[in-house]
Each structure stands twice: as C-alpha cells, then as structure tokens.
Amino acid sequence: MSTIAFSSVKLYLGAISLVLSVGTLYSVVNSTYLDTSDPLLAHLPHPLQSTDYFANKANPLNTVFIKNAWGWTSGAFALLYATSSARTQSWNRLLQYVVATLAWLAFTSWFFGPPLIERVIVASGGQCVVVVPGSGEIIDVPFEHCYTRSPLSPATHPTLFASLTSDFTPPNPWSARPRLRKGHDVSGHIFLLTMSILFLADQLTHSWRSPTRWSLPHTLAVNANAALIAIWMLATCATALYFHTPLEKFSGFLLGVAAFGLTQLPPLSSPRAVTEPIPCKDD
Incomplete structure (x- = not known):
C-alpha cells in the first residue's frame, strides 16, 4: 500500500473510531442504546423512536441504505472502477472487491453453515x-x-x-x-459500515494518485463514492447512539477492520499509479 493510500485509510479509520467512541459514550451516559441481545427488548420499538429520528428503525437511512449497505458499496465501487483510466484498472482491485464480498458473506450470510456472527452468538451463550x-x-x-x-x-x-x-x-x-x-450479538451494521468505509476510501486513492485528468463520468463517480462514505459515517453514528451494547459495537468495529485487512494482504494490495512530472521540451 502506498504512503498516500495508507494515510487516507488511517484518516478514515481514525474518523470511524472517533464517531463510534463519542456516540457510544453518549449512549452510555444518556442510556440511549437498545440492547438488541435482550429478547424482552429487541423486538420492541426503540423507546426514543418518537423523539429521535434515527432511533426509529423505519427511517430511510436504515431501510434504504443500511439494510442494503453492501449493495450500495458494490455499486459505488463498480461505478468508480468502470470510469477509471485504464492504467488504474487492475485485477488486484477486482480481487480486493471479491475478498471483501466473501468476508461480508462469511460474517453475515453463510460460512459452511451458519454465518460467523451467528456462531459467535451461540458460542457466547445465545x-x-x-x-x-x-x-x-x-x-x-x-x-x-x-x-x-x-x-x-x-x-x-x-x-x-x-x-x-x-x-x-x-x-x-x-x-x-x-x-x-442472549449471547454476544456482534453489531453487523458496524462491521459492514466499517469495512465499506475503509474499502471505498482505499479504492479512491487510485483516483487521487492517477496522473490522468479525470473524465466527467469519473468525477461524478468519485463524488458519489465520497457521498456514500459520508452516509456510512452518519449510519455509524446512528448505530453508536441507539443500538447494541458498547462491547457489541466494538467487536463489530474490530471485525470490520480485520475484514478490510484481508483485502490488503500482499497478493492483493496493488501498487498505485504515481503522478510523474511531464517533461518539458528544450527550446
């Protein structure tokens, strides 16, 4: 991973950590979070849903975006990649997406049977x-x-x-x-939002480092990816404030970072295009 890519990922990693930490601290001090592992509470509406917009699970941020988070992330990546210059397109980037998708499936849908998140719940007494x-x-x-x-x-x-x-x-x-x-209900939302933010931030570094002038479609794609990252940050804040216990959010964050880390293993991490000065002709 190049220096600028590493710096960009560190910046977003720090931003996620800050949003999650402040939101979680607020939820503990003001008792705003809902313990989703408690069977007596999890099926009930959030106590604050009538006063706090994002505490209502029916809000569009949850129903339209978070519930389809990897679909939105996949679409944003596809748009960014398809409009990129030829020199920044590579099999490595596509393989990174495949690995991230497999991580999403393994944690949330299927891992030789039940997904890993469900296995954690059962193993922890669920x-x-x-x-x-x-x-x-x-x-x-x-x-x-x-x-x-x-x-x-x-x-x-x-x-x-x-x-x-x-x-x-x-x-x-x-x-x-x-x-x-009743077990440890790892926050799947925090897991997926963390992985999505870091993945998109990493993919954007290919555009920032490209020596080729962006086309209009690619400019729109970059802006769309940046906007989606902002939405995922807002979703992270909402989850931190209103849902899951602090430990469940923290474990979701760690799993999201670990899943992103899989895309950065040496066989997958591709070199970024480096901007080179255009040589000047002698008079």
Whole structure:
C-alpha cells in the first residue's frame, strides 16, 4: 500500500473510531442504546423512536441504505472502477472487491453453515427463541430453527409451544420467526459500515494518485463514492447512539477492520499509479 493510500485509510479509520467512541459514550451516559441481545427488548420499538429520528428503525437511512449497505458499496465501487483510466484498472482491485464480498458473506450470510456472527452468538451463550405476542413469554427452540429462519406457530409446531405457562393463546393464524438472543450479538451494521468505509476510501486513492485528468463520468463517480462514505459515517453514528451494547459495537468495529485487512494482504494490495512530472521540451 502506498504512503498516500495508507494515510487516507488511517484518516478514515481514525474518523470511524472517533464517531463510534463519542456516540457510544453518549449512549452510555444518556442510556440511549437498545440492547438488541435482550429478547424482552429487541423486538420492541426503540423507546426514543418518537423523539429521535434515527432511533426509529423505519427511517430511510436504515431501510434504504443500511439494510442494503453492501449493495450500495458494490455499486459505488463498480461505478468508480468502470470510469477509471485504464492504467488504474487492475485485477488486484477486482480481487480486493471479491475478498471483501466473501468476508461480508462469511460474517453475515453463510460460512459452511451458519454465518460467523451467528456462531459467535451461540458460542457466547445465545439461545434460539420465539417471543409470544401479548404475553411476552419467551420460548426456547432448537437452534436449527434459527438457522433455517423458518416461521413457527402453535399449528405447525405444537410441541414447541406446549411449554407455554400463561393462559394467553396467540391469535390464529399467527407465526413468528425465531431469533438468536442472549449471547454476544456482534453489531453487523458496524462491521459492514466499517469495512465499506475503509474499502471505498482505499479504492479512491487510485483516483487521487492517477496522473490522468479525470473524465466527467469519473468525477461524478468519485463524488458519489465520497457521498456514500459520508452516509456510512452518519449510519455509524446512528448505530453508536441507539443500538447494541458498547462491547457489541466494538467487536463489530474490530471485525470490520480485520475484514478490510484481508483485502490488503500482499497478493492483493496493488501498487498505485504515481503522478510523474511531464517533461518539458528544450527550446
């Protein structure tokens, strides 16, 4: 990694650390964060959603951007790469994207079975649970139901609901998808936002170092990437303020940095184009 690339990544790494630290400290001092691993709280609306815009999970920042974060990041990278000059396009950059995508899949979707984040929850004492509406009673169910994300109901799985102690009967028809709770719920949002910011910042260094004048499409692509990084910073701040415990946010940050680090291993880290002075002709 060149000096300017390393400096750029360090700058954004410091910015993420600052935003996350200040936001987390504020959330602890003012009790604004929701413990998403608590089965009695995780399914409820955030207590501050009526007064704090970003505490409401239905806000566009969450539903449009964060929920599709890697899709947005992928699109931004594709636009940046496609409009780059030929000398800054390389297989190394494409392989870096592939590695980052595989890291995203491994942590959030699939890793020879359950994703790594779910494995962490289970290993740290998590349980697969269903919260019964009305009574709020929690039913422990086998882990495979969380892994398959299959809906459960008294009609389809009567034995699982036979342990209900209250007289409350769920409405019919009713079903719910079980969720992993009670363990260490690594913040997947912080993980992905951290990796996305660092990845895009690193890719932008190819443009900053290019000796070729930017075309109009590439100028727009650079601005779009910078704007998306700003959105991811805002999303990081919102998550730090309102969701997950401090330790869960910190672990998500470390995993995001580690995932980005995979893209910087020697076989993948490509040299940046270096600006060279244009020689002058003698009179």
